[in-house]
Amino acid sequence: MSKLVVESLSRVFPGVHGGAPVTALQPTSLSVGDNDFVTILGPSGCGKSTLLRMIAGLDRPTSGTILLDGRKVSGPGPDRGMVFQSYTLFPWLTIAENIAFGLTEKGMAAAETREIVAAYIDKVGLRGFEKHYPKQLSGGMQQRTAIARALANDPAVLLLDEPFGALDNQTRALMQELLLGIWEREKKTVLFVTHDIEEAIFIASRCLVMSARPGRIKADIAIDLPYPRHYTLKTSPEFSDFKARLTEEIRAEAVLAAAH
Amino acid sequence: MRPLEPISQTARLWLGLSFFLLFFAAWALATLGGFVPKIFLADPITMVKDGWLLLTKFGFGLDILITIWRVVGGFVLAVIVAVPLGILMGAYKPVEAFFEPFVSFARYLPASAFVPLLILWAGLGETQKLLVIFIGSVFQIVLMVAVVVGNTRRDLVEAAYTLGSGDRSVVRRVLIPMNAPEIAEILRLVLGWAWTYVIVAELIGSSTGIGHMIIDSQALMATGQIIFGIIVIGVIGLVSDFLFKLVNRRLFPWRLA
Numbered sequence: 259m260s261k262l263v264v265e266s267l268s269r270v271f272p273g274v275h276g277g278a279p280v281t282a283l284q285p286t287s288l289s290v291g292d293n294d295f296v297t298i299l300g301p302s303g304c305g306k307s308t309l310l311r312m313i314a315g316l317d318r319p320t321s322g323t324i325l326l327d328g329r330k331v332s333g334p335g336p337d338r339g340m341v342f343q344s345y346t347l348f349p350w351l352t353i354a355e356n357i358a359f360g361l362t363e364k365g366m367a368a369a370e371t372r373e374i375v376a377a378y379i380d381k382v383g384l385r386g387f388e389k390h391y392p393k394q395l396s397g398g399m400q401q402r403t404a405i406a407r408a409l410a411n412d413p414a415v416l417l418l419d420e421p422f423g424a425l426d427n428q429t430r431a432l433m434q435e436l437l438l439g440i441w442e443r444e445k446k447t448v449l450f451v452t453h454d455i456e457e458a459i460f461i462a463s464r465c466l467v468m469s470a471r472p473g474r475i476k477a478d479i480a481i482d483l484p485y486p487r488h489y490t491l492k493t494s495p496e497f498s499d500f501k502a503r504l505t506e507e508i509r510a511e512a513v514l515a516a517a518h
Numbered sequence: 519m520r521p522l523e524p525i526s527q528t529a530r531l532w533l534g535l536s537f538f539l540l541f542f543a544a545w546a547l548a549t550l551g552g553f554v555p556k557i558f559l560a561d562p563i564t565m566v567k568d569g570w571l572l573l574t575k576f577g578f579g580l581d582i583l584i585t586i587w588r589v590v591g592g593f594v595l596a597v598i599v600a601v602p603l604g605i606l607m608g609a610y611k612p613v614e615a616f617f618e619p620f621v622s623f624a625r626y627l628p629a630s631a632f633v634p635l636l637i638l639w640a641g642l643g644e645t646q647k648l649l650v651i652f653i654g655s656v657f658q659i660v661l662m663v664a665v666v667v668g669n670t671r672r673d674l675v676e677a678a679y680t681l682g683s684g685d686r687s688v689v690r691r692v693l694i695p696m697n698a699p700e701i702a703e704i705l706r707l708v709l710g711w712a713w714t715y716v717i718v719a720e721l722i723g724s725s726t727g728i729g730h731m732i733i734d735s736q737a738l739m740a741t742g743q744i745i746f747g748i749i750v751i752g753v754i755g756l757v758s759d760f761l762f763k764l765v766n767r768r769l770f771p772w773r774l775a
Contacts, residue, residue, distance in 0.1 A: 316676050336682030346677040350695045350772045359680035359691075391772045404677075493611055 261413055261447045264292040269308050271404060281472035282308045285322060288466070288475065290415075293445040295438075299464040299508060303513040305473025310419050312513045313449065314340045322513075326414055336360055339408030342414070343420040345400045347392035351357055354379065354388040354404050360411035378406040381422030386481045398429040405437065415447040422457070429452075434461050435489060442486055455508060460492060467507045470515035477507050531614040560742030565627040565749075568742035578608045578731060582750060588644070592651025593709055600659035601701060607660065608667025608697075609689050621660050629654030630718040637723050647719045647727075655708050655714035662708075666700045667693055699770040713755055 266285040273279045283305035290296055300306040311317040313324055314333035324331040326338065339360075347356050354375050361371045382402040393402055401421055408416055420435075422430040438461045441448060452458050458465050459481055463509055467477040483496060491497055525533075542562060548554045549561035560568070572578035606613040632653055633646075640646040670693050678692045720729025728747050735743035767774065 291732050314676075314680055316679065334676070334679035336680070340677070340680040342673055342677065348675045348692065348696070348768070359678070360773075361684040363687060363691075365613075371559060393772070396691060405683065417680075501633075 260289040261292045261294070261327065262288075262308075262449075264288040264313065265323045265325070267312060267324060268320050269305065270320045277485070282311075284472045284474040285413045286474055290447060290449065293447055295441055295448045295450070295461060295463045297450045297458040297465045298468060299458040299465055299474065301306040301470055301506065301512045302453060302467030303471050303500050303510065303515060304511065305467045305471060306468050307419050309468075310340075310417050310449060310451050313340050313415075314417050317341075323454065332511070336363070336411050337414040339411050339413035339476050341401070341404045341408050341416070341418040341421040343423045343510060345392065345397065345404070345424075347400055347403055349392050349406070352391060353384060353395070356392065356403055356409045357410050359407060370427065374410050382406045382436065383410075398425050398433060401425065401433065402436065405440075409440070409446070415449060418448070418450045420451055421452065422454075423452075430457070431489065437461060438487060449517075455501060455504050456492060459497060459504065460487065465504065467504065468511070470511040471493075474513070479504070498513060531672035538755070546548050556741075557739060560740075560745060564742040565745045568740060569746035569750075570767045572722045572731070572743060572746060581727050581731050582754070585716055585720065585729070586754065588647045588719070588727065589651060589712050590707070591644075592648040593655055595648060596652045596659060596708075596712075597705060600656045601663055601705075604660045604663025604701075605689070605694060605697075609672075609693050614664060614668070617660070617662070620639035621657050625657040625661060627653070627657075628717045632721050633719060642725075647716065647724070650719035651712050651715050655712050657739065658708050658711065662704045663697075663701055665696050666704065670696055699766060699773050701770070702762070702766045706766070709758060709762070710755060713751060717751065733771060735764060 263289050266287040267283065267287070269283040271282055286309065298306045298309065308317060311441075313331065315331055315338065316499070329412050330471045331338070347353075348359065351359065357375045357378055358371050366374075372471070375388075376391060379388055382405060384399060384402060384406070387395060387399065392403070395403070401467045404421070405418075422433045425433065434457055440446075441461075450458075450461065462481045465479045465481055467479070468474065469476045481500060483491060483500075545559075546562050548555070549559055556564075559625060569578075603617065607617055629650055633650060636646045636649050636653075640649055669751075675688055675692055678688050683691060715725070717729040717732070720727040721733050724730040728751060732744050732747045735741075735747070
């Protein structure tokens, strides 16, 4: 069953200072099944973030519709949790208060909130840091908190916009395993935007490759690697096959994007 | 010395103190050494003596309290009006478009030039003094708060929306707590300016306050008293600044984290 259905969604940004309008996303259709982990892979400027932001309700489509569980999406809401590339924890709240932000918004009782927050603190391995402020944490820990904050709200879909883009390689690999582990255990519908090919394969059950601007989906590849996935998978021949294929797909687009 | 190289806390303290000492030494040299006639500038010793006399014999302590009350009273009134309006302007662009041009204009109206008008309207009582401070502070606070709130990081606001916040909740749970330390900093700054307005308000048509004492002393050529009055204002300013910083540090521990 399709959890999320996107129908001929497009986005055209008006021209700046009388310039020509920019088509960020050509009419795109897409359907995401329940509990799919979909990565959206593309060169920079291909409209992948625009697509995600429209699904989140943070950007208005020029045309097309988005249906989540059969209901039309018209603005941002707690049913679509989002993790951003920039660090968006609220600096005046502690780690625990940040994770509780959406629950407080729902009017959840304090005792229940504490329980959920504690559970997510454990899941992202931040026990002992509940009372710290975001500034006191490393980038990786901040993004772990951001993931916990989005998941604690129990959204129907989790949207991630290059969440590990600003992290170093080692931290990024650990974060991928953490997120994958949570998904394998709890099952959740996830849309994950990235420009990193390895990342797009390792964590995904399905990978969408986008073309250079104006963006459209040029390939839709099922990543049928077995679960649970271990980091050693990245050096297996099956993984390499996917990598070779995606590299080929994305390279042509990167060349196009660079020419602009 | 290297550009931007930090110095130790003790070195900072001593350097700061030494300029005060140097300043008083130069003053003492100029006056006690006979380089400046006594009638224009009293020496530090006369100043301290005059000050002591003012405090013990002429009830200057009461003047100080009255002036502080006027500054604080007018300033608090301005804060009550300006902070909510500034937050609304920063958060809602139509509200900003409505008020901003007028407030920008009104900000340049000199508060001191309103003194004669205010005397006409409100008489010579406390209301007039409070109004001078109010007019001098309110527009500045409105504009500065509106700018700070308007520049809130968009991604934090977006994060709140994706966590289920509504429009009013974004104002209450993101815009206000995020900018509270900056707003407190603005208030600290404007309170300093309010001190200059109160003296102007007291120079004309007042029978109490530090400004009134200064004008009275001018008639008597008592430069020692005038300087003492000015220094008292400086010290009060310094103390209130310090208190403001202390309270801010207590209220917003996350800024220092």
